Amino acid sequence: MEKRNCPPSPSPRSTEKSGRDLRSGDSNGGTNTNSNTITRGEKGVNVQVILRCRPLSDEETKSNTPVVISCNERRREVAATQIIANKQIDRTFAFDKVFGPSSKQKDLFEQSISPIVNEVLEGYNCTIFAYGQTGTGKTYTMEGGGTRKTKNGELPTDAGVIPRAVRQIFDILEAQCAEYSMKVTFLELYNEEITDLLAPEEPKFPVPEDKTKKPIALMEDGKGFVFVRGLEEEIVYSAGEIYKILDKGSAKRRTAETLLNKQSSRSHSIFSITIHIKELTHEGEEMIKIGKLNLVDLAGSENISRSGARDGRAREAGEINKSLLTLGRVINALVEHSGHVPYRDSKLTRLLRDSLGGKTKTCIIATISPSVYCLEETLSTLDYAHRAKNIKNKPEVNQRMMKSAMIKDLYYEIDRLKQEVFAAREKNGIYIPRERYLQEEAEKKAMTEKIERLGVDLEARDKQLVELKELYDAEQLLSAELGEKLGKTQCFGGIASEADNLLNELQCSLSKQEERLAHFAKKQREVQTAVGSLRESAVNRTSHLQKEISTAQDFNSSVREKWGVYMEETEKNYIEDTTAIDTGRSCLAEVLVECKGKTSMGAQQWKNAEDSLFSLGKGNMESVDSIVRTGTETNQLLRSKLSSAVSSTLENIDVANKALLSSIDSSLKLDHDACANIGSILTPCHEEMRELKGEHQSKVVEITENAGKCLEEEYLVDEPSCSTPRRRQIDLPSVESIEELRTPDYDELLKSFQESRGSWKQANGDMRHFSQAQEPTSPSVRDSRVPLVAKN
Numbered sequence: 001m002e003k004r005n006c007p008p009s010p011s012p013r014s015t016e017k018s019g020r021d022l023r024s025g026d027s028n029g030g031t032n033t034n035s036n037t038i039t040r041g042e043k044g045v046n047v048q049v050i051l052r053c054r055p056l057s058d059e060e061t062k063s064n065t066p067v068v069i070s071c072n073e074r075r076r077e078v079a080a081t082q083i084i085a086n087k088q089i090d091r092t093f094a095f096d097k098v099f100g101p102s103s104k105q106k107d108l109f110e111q112s113i114s115p116i117v118n119e120v121l122e123g124y125n126c127t128i129f130a131y132g133q134t135g136t137g138k139t140y141t142m143e144g145g146g147t148r149k150t151k152n153g154e155l156p157t158d159a160g161v162i163p164r165a166v167r168q169i170f171d172i173l174e175a176q177c178a179e180y181s182m183k184v185t186f187l188e189l190y191n192e193e194i195t196d197l198l199a200p201e202e203p204k205f206p207v208p209e210d211k212t213k214k215p216i217a218l219m220e221d222g223k224g225f226v227f228v229r230g231l232e233e234e235i236v237y238s239a240g241e242i243y244k245i246l247d248k249g250s251a252k253r254r255t256a257e258t259l260l261n262k263q264s265s266r267s268h269s270i271f272s273i274t275i276h277i278k279e280l281t282h283e284g285e286e287m288i289k290i291g292k293l294n295l296v297d298l299a300g301s302e303n304i305s306r307s308g309a310r311d312g313r314a315r316e317a318g319e320i321n322k323s324l325l326t327l328g329r330v331i332n333a334l335v336e337h338s339g340h341v342p343y344r345d346s347k348l349t350r351l352l353r354d355s356l357g358g359k360t361k362t363c364i365i366a367t368i369s370p371s372v373y374c375l376e377e378t379l380s381t382l383d384y385a386h387r388a389k390n391i392k393n394k395p396e397v398n399q400r401m402m403k404s405a406m407i408k409d410l411y412y413e414i415d416r417l418k419q420e421v422f423a424a425r426e427k428n429g430i431y432i433p434r435e436r437y438l439q440e441e442a443e444k445k446a447m448t449e450k451i452e453r454l455g456v457d458l459e460a461r462d463k464q465l466v467e468l469k470e471l472y473d474a475e476q477l478l479s480a481e482l483g484e485k486l487g488k489t490q491c492f493g494g495i496a497s498e499a500d501n502l503l504n505e506l507q508c509s510l511s512k513q514e515e516r517l518a519h520f521a522k523k524q525r526e527v528q529t530a531v532g533s534l535r536e537s538a539v540n541r542t543s544h545l546q547k548e549i550s551t552a553q554d555f556n557s558s559v560r561e562k563w564g565v566y567m568e569e570t571e572k573n574y575i576e577d578t579t580a581i582d583t584g585r586s587c588l589a590e591v592l593v594e595c596k597g598k599t600s601m602g603a604q605q606w607k608n609a610e611d612s613l614f615s616l617g618k619g620n621m622e623s624v625d626s627i628v629r630t631g632t633e634t635n636q637l638l639r640s641k642l643s644s645a646v647s648s649t650l651e652n653i654d655v656a657n658k659a660l661l662s663s664i665d666s667s668l669k670l671d672h673d674a675c676a677n678i679g680s681i682l683t684p685c686h687e688e689m690r691e692l693k694g695e696h697q698s699k700v701v702e703i704t705e706n707a708g709k710c711l712e713e714e715y716l717v718d719e720p721s722c723s724t725p726r727r728r729q730i731d732l733p734s735v736e737s738i739e740e741l742r743t744p745d746y747d748e749l750l751k752s753f754q755e756s757r758g759s760w761k762q763a764n765g766d767m768r769h770f771s772q773a774q775e776p777t778s779p780s781v782r783d784s785r786v787p788l789v790a791k792n
């Protein structure tokens with residue numbers, strides 16, 4: 001809140017550290033001892049002011065932001081520390097209740113708000129404001145933190161005043177088994193325009209954001225009560241629904257990014273809960289008790305330029321200031337008991353008129369930050385809130401309504417709404433019932449005529465006034481002349497008394513003229529005031545009508561647009577449906593034709609069967625019988641034969657199966673034995689082969705060595721020695737020796753092998769294996785042996 005917007009607060013009695021300045025300011029002569037009981041003076045009840053200081057945010061803690069606020073909850077005091085000219089100065093403020101940085105949502109509600117909610121249930125109107133700089137926790141206090149889910153029906157710990165109040169209302173009413181209904185409204189005030197935050201989302205098509213939030217009008221009824229025309233009222237059946245409504249409303253709330261708080265809300269919001277409770281009088285008459293709770297979350301009260309808002313939001317800044325400024329002025333006027341309280345200067349104060357000096361019970365929750373960087377704003381908030389403590393309201397319980405009267409009222413309301421709906425549905429252009437439109441037009445005309453008449457009257461009276469003034473001046477002149485003459489004629493006694501009389505008469509007439517003149521002047525003033533107010537109300541009504549007409553036109557064009565789209569869609573669907581129906585119809589016809597053919601064919605067959613049966617039945621009934629009988633007998637015979645054949649076959653199969661199984665068993669056994677034999681033969685063979693291989697290798701080495709020697713000794717190339725060499729005896733191998741080296745053929749090899757094995761087996765005494773190995777039965781055995789022998 002800008003300093004210049006603040007109401008001029010009494011100069012603080014600041015002290016240095018040693019002394020403390022307690023600014024109780026309670027006009028009733030001291031601080032409230034019981035914060036829950038609002039101080040009741042002769043002239044009314046003081047507005048209750050609660051102070052809440054939020055904790056440092058994580059970022060502030062990380063950056064070691066110095067704390068300059070200390071809260072003493074027990075003494076209900078808040079102290080702000082300032083350093084001025086190197087001196088520490090503490091300024092202390094007392095409130096009805098103080099909640100420090102570690103205070104819980106639950107504590108604040110139970111200690112300060114819960115009693116107010118009880119009073120709402122008693123039939124009072126109550127208002128709770130949250131006032132403070134952006135980011136100090138107004139929304140947190142009113143709505144709650146981010147947690148939206150309820151656990152086992154319990155509210156989350158960070159739930160704020162609104163959900164807790166609703167929960168308490170439901171709990172109490174249900175415990176009392178009361179018959180009641182509850183409805184809520186949620187509106188936003190931004191740039192002096194009111195928006196319904198619960199209005200259904202109208203446009204299906206992309207519409208600029210501002211158009212979806214149509215401003216709605218603030219009206220005054222005949223008794224001077226302010227109301228918001230056409231505001232959506234949602235009936236609530238459970239506390240849980242409130243979150244949905246809050247979410248719906250909050251999503252619509254305008255927020256703009258500022259340097260101080262990214263989600264800083266630049267608008268005021270008013271959430272109202274109205275409860276109707278049925279009561280029975282002693283006489284058994286049904287009465288309705290009505291209580292209303294307004295929960296107001298004001299826009300950030302800080303200095304706009306400090307928050308970083310720039311050109312684009314100049315108007316916004318101005319308008320927000322306008323509302324808060326007027327709020328401050330209203331508070332000032334109330335505190336100072338000025339004759340004129342400027343409620344009408346802003347919509348906020350018009351809407352909350354009854355909460356400020358009216359019949360409503362009011363509580364202000366002032367929120368502050370503990371940071372040194374917010375000290376200026378904090379002091380401003382503390383001053384503001386402290387000053388507001390002196391406002392006195394005169395709370396009154398709302399008059400109970402007779403149920404029957406209320407029902408009657410509701411019927412009227414329903415009728416009015418029906419008319420509006422009808423007009424909206426039927427008419428093109430203006431969406432108010434024709435009757436009302438005509439009435440308003442007639443009123444407007446009458447008012448214009450009245451203004452004109454009054455204007456003419458005023459002119460005539462002006463003329464009259466001028467004439468009277470002239471007359472008065474002439475009389476004054478005459479009186480002066482007569483006075484003079486009287487002086488001259490003093491000596492003449494008779495003449496003097498005559499003149500005296502004349503003078504008296506003249507003075508009498510003069511005073512009469514004066515009276516008439518004053519009367520005319522008063523009349524003229526009255527007429528001028530009446531004309532002024534008529535003119536003002538005419539202008540208001542005209543602008544209101546224009547607004548309504550433009551809203552209606554907007555609505556009309558959007559409906560037309562929707563209607564166009566709807567017609568297009570319908571036509572498309574109609575064409576699609578017609579085609580589908582045609583296709584279906586032709587398919588059906590085809591199927592029907594087919595069915596018909598099949599039916600007639602069936603009928604024909606049926607007829608044929610009938611005919612043949614008939615002819616059979618007629619002529620050959622007996623023969624048919626005998627045929628059937630013979631057939632049955634033959635059938636039985638065949639069946640018995642078949643069954644005996646089947647059983648004997650099955651037996652045979654069984655026997656054959658068994659034989660097959662036993663032969664398979666013996667074959668398997670033989671196989672097994674053979675495998676075992678082969679295994680026992682193969683093991684020694686393998687051993688032998690290894691030995692042979694060893695021998696062969698040593699032989700190969702020997703041969704290679706011999707060949708080398710031979711080459712060296714016998715076949716060296718002769719080198720020239722220039723002399724005739726001595727004759728040498730060359731030792732050539734004989735043909736037989738060469739033949740000996742040749743590999744014998746397979747049969748011979750086999751034979752020699754068998755002989756060698758025979759001698760080996762005999763040496764081992766295993767005749768059985770030997771005899772079996774002599775004649776290899778399986779080709780695999782032979783195959784595996786041949787290459788082994790050939791290799792070695």
Ligand SMILES: Nc1ncnc2c1ncn2[C@@H]1O[C@H](COP(=O)(O)OP(=O)(O)OP(=O)(O)O)[C@@H](O)[C@H]1O
Pocket residue numbers: 053054055101132133134135136137138139140141145261263264265266298299300367
């Ligand atoms: N008493 C508190 N305890 C814990 N966190 C808090 C408290 N008060 C505020 N905060 C946190 O501080 C941040 C700002 O709070 P909030 O949005 O309620 O401020 P505000 O005054 O409503 O701001 P604006 O004017 O921009 O709407 C939020 O993150 C909120 O959770």
